[in-house]
Amino acid sequence: MDIEIREFITYLHNTKKTSANTEISYQRDLKKMAEFLKERGIRNYKDVKELELEGYISYMEREKFASSSISRSVASMRAFFQYLWKEGVIAEDPADNLKPPKVEKRAPEILTIEEVDKLLQQPKLDTPKGIRDSAMLELLYATGMRVSEMLHLQIFDVNLQFGYVVCNENGKERIIPIGIPCKKAMERYLQTARTVFVKDEKETALFTNCSGKAMSRQGFWKVLKGYADDAGIKRDIAPHTLRHSFAVHMLQNGADIRSVQEMLGHSDISTTQVYLGMNMNKMRDVYMKTHPRH
Template sequence: MINAIQEFIQYLHNVKKVSHNTEVSYERDLRKMFAWLDQQGIDSAEMVTNTNLNSYMLYLERQNLAASTVSRSVATMRAFFQYQLKENHIKTDPTEGLKPPKVEKKAPEILTVEEVDLLLSQPDTNTPKGVRDKAMLELLYATGIRVSELIHLKMSDVNMRLCYITCQEHDRDRIVPFGNTAKHAVENYVKEARGVLLGAHSEEYLFVNCSGKPISRQGFWKVLKGYVDKAGIVADITPHTLRHSFAIHLLQNGADLKSVQEMLGHSDISTTHMYLNMGIYKMRDVYTKAHPRK
């Protein structure tokens, strides 16, 4: 089944243009599913039945996995077997009628403007590491890009004169502007700190660690967590929180939904629309707490 999985992943990459993270997630889910099916004596896609997949779902649930994890696995199964059907590798779709567990949607954590200011003021800009951290946080909040996009930015992707970055996507480049605060933070990092962190190394990526190598996702997560703790922010903050906050703050200050969609790189505007609804709920919450005649 390895060949079938690889063929499907190539299809996702070349035709569907999904992100690298999505490819990795699908391949991991499929390898896990077929390892379980192999133990049941099933070694090809055409042998798989709806009963097999329902049994596999029950197996996942007995592992005490989160409903969202099981639901994602079901989505992977559907995509894979629908592709197999499309390519005439199977005659019927075994995922038909398969019902994933209900996932309770939790609204993502959003920082207030004051909390963002507090967080972004934490790095010690008297040290090269602090100057770098300040630049990363300012640029992340100024652009709303994903952490994966931040750590893969190259020096050539940043236009300091016109204040925009270029994010490399499968089928096109996405241009995202940033303001003077982020510009000054990045300029300061490039002029004062990047060379110190690089040492004798040469590197095309913009942000590097203390060893002169590109900073990793895990490395950025540790940086963010340290400053969240230092700031005394009790909310459950993840690297994606600044992206959510960027979107909400733009919409609350009058940005149109289409522009926010383009800056975030959402292919479907309904994804961006979630932030509009969240902004309304946030304003309603503030109103209820503050208005004297609520």
């Protein structure tokens, strides 16, 4: 049963051009499903019926899996069995009618403008590490790009003369402008700190660790968490927090939603509208506190 999963992941990679993170998630979900089926004596996908898959969903619910995890597993199973059906491996698709549990959407955590300012002031600019960290934090907040997108940037993706970065993710390219503080932080990093870390001229990753290799997501997470603690930020900060904060602050200061959608790289504007709703909540709070006849 593992062979079919590997072939499916290869299909996603070669045909659908999915990201490495997406492929890892699919593989993890499907391997857990396969283990569940094997424990119940099912060792061929031709023998899998809708009842077995519903049983797996019920098992995850009993084991208190998060609704979001179950929903992702259902999506993985639907995509996998549809692939097997199209390839002629199975005669019927047992996952066609599977329904994920309803997931309660939580508003993303954002920082206030004051908290962002305090966070960005934490790196010490008298060390190469501090200069690098300052450039990373400034770039994330200036562009709203995903952490994975920032970590995939190459040195030739940055144009400081005209003040923009070129973001490439899954074959899609977008150009995002950067402001003066970010531009200065990037110039300082490229002129003084990057050469301290990078000894191999063939290394083109924009941001590297202290060994001169491309910065990992885990490495950046430690950097962010450390500075958040130093800044006294008590809320649950995550790698995407600066992205969420960027979007809400842009809307609060008058940016139109289409421009924010383009900068964030959302294919569907409904994804961006989550931030518009948060902006409306902020305006409502301000109104209730300040209007004389509220």
